[in-house]
Amino acid sequence: MSGFEFSQEPLDPAQLAAGLADVAAGGYASFEGWVRNENEGREVRRLDYQAFEELAIKEGGRIVAEAIRRFGVRGARCVHRLGELELGELAVWVGVSSGHRAEAFAACRYIIDEVKHRVPIWKKEHYLDGDSGWVNCERCAEAAGAHHGHPHHHAEPVPVYDYSRQVALKEVGPAGQRRLAAASVVVVGAGGLGCPVLSYLAGAGVGTLHVVDGDVVEASNLHRQPLYSLADAGRGKAESAAERLRALNPGITIEPHALRLTASNAAGLVSLGDVIVDCSDNFTTKFLVNDAAVLAGKPAVLASVYQYEGQLQVARPDAGGSCLRCLWPEATRDGLVGNCAESGVLGPVPAVLGSLQAMEVLKLLLGLPGQLHDEVVVIDLLSLDQYRLRAPRAAGCAGGRCNRITGLSTQASAAGLEIETTLDAAEADGYCIVDLREPDEVSRMPIAAENRAWPLARLLDEGPASLDPARRYLLVCSHGVRSLAAASHLRAAGIPRVFSLAGGLVRQPRREDTRA
């Protein structure tokens, strides 16, 4: 059956729609063009349609095939009447069946616009006053290079999402595009890694993206997180990212989850995706993503960056592969080695690693060759050295199980270690405030309270011997990650009254604010 046909007989939309019936299609959209009673102020009584049939059928067929290819829809067809039609009669019908509604609407619109524009069909209008005239508004007028001089509004070229550049890859094609449209991916963290991951997966037409991030946009994020603008500062990242991604590609579903991944919600969130992408900035979350994915038997694409370097790994519990715990058996290192907030990072570093994560997700979803498996990629973006290191599965793991994962837990519990307070209140309460930031951080954002400057490495080294077990200490850093790790370490070393300022200095009210 050709995608484009003419009919001398009246059209039956129900019968035409039935011709596109397809149990794999989740949606169907159609357009019907009817004979109207007016054109350019003249009352119309009936119409005659004529066409250069041989050429019109070829061109119409091309348009329908283009629509199927461009939008990845399952079926499409257009039928145009010829001959005499009365007012209100169905003159042209377009139908599209598709996995998703947005593509169905877009393809339908594309076909009718292109048919009106490119297919040689003329209509003779018979006016109420007895006069008649041939009209071929778009094609003939354009061919003649003339203004067609009537006031009705032509559809602007519709901005429709176009996957043609990736569908053109023979490994992708319409079938690959449909696989992407049917896929769901959970992205944990919408920061430096998450921004490119989300942008490229949305761009590729992954049908559903879950964005998990409990943070708000900060001005200091913007240099490496191009989904956000300065005006977003203070807004939730999940919602801001969802808004940008929907604008980028309205044809897919974006589900924002404005929360932090925890031991209690991880399994539920991981169950939403076919692939999980770890774009978080701390070990606790990375291990939680890894463990939840392994327990669910789903692939997890993990990456981390540090200053000018990055690491990339794909955990494949679904294919008997190694996971993050084969590489790093212990999870409690937060605060002891740096993250972006503390160590600094150049924007393109997470951009490169995030783009590699997006690429690995697409390789997985499309079944492309070269997928990372039992390997870790280590990249130094200063020297441009790249190592692809074999990381085989730890002995003792078998099948889809990792014998280091028994259940989901955040290993370093903050309970009893963190306190929510202000520096003023802590000072008044008799805490000795210890600032364990590096000197350059302190000079950028000095704190007003009386404090002892004791950078992390030195504190961990000297603290056990020199802190007074009878005193209460409040450890502070910029985000509360290092201070929590240090408090945990010092407690274990026998200093009982060491606490960490929850949320760090960035969460403290400014002095001016508290006085106002």
Next chain:
Amino acid sequence: MPRVRLKYYALLREQSGCSEESIESGAVDAAGLYEELAARHGFSLAREQLKVAINAEFADWSRPLADGDEVVFIPPVAGG
């Protein structure tokens, strides 16, 4: 003594002040090599917190060193 080529990442790069160097080591295995380097460069990370890869493959710390080995020390990183 075997001559080995070393690559440092993350904190180790910062603390050693270089991203790679070539040295002759008196150590017999990767663990001994790290202890030797930790003493020289003042590395603060314990060996248990690191991975070592020799000639593009993760290796046990007890792996003997051979002349011409390329040894990469990799600390875990968490930034995102």
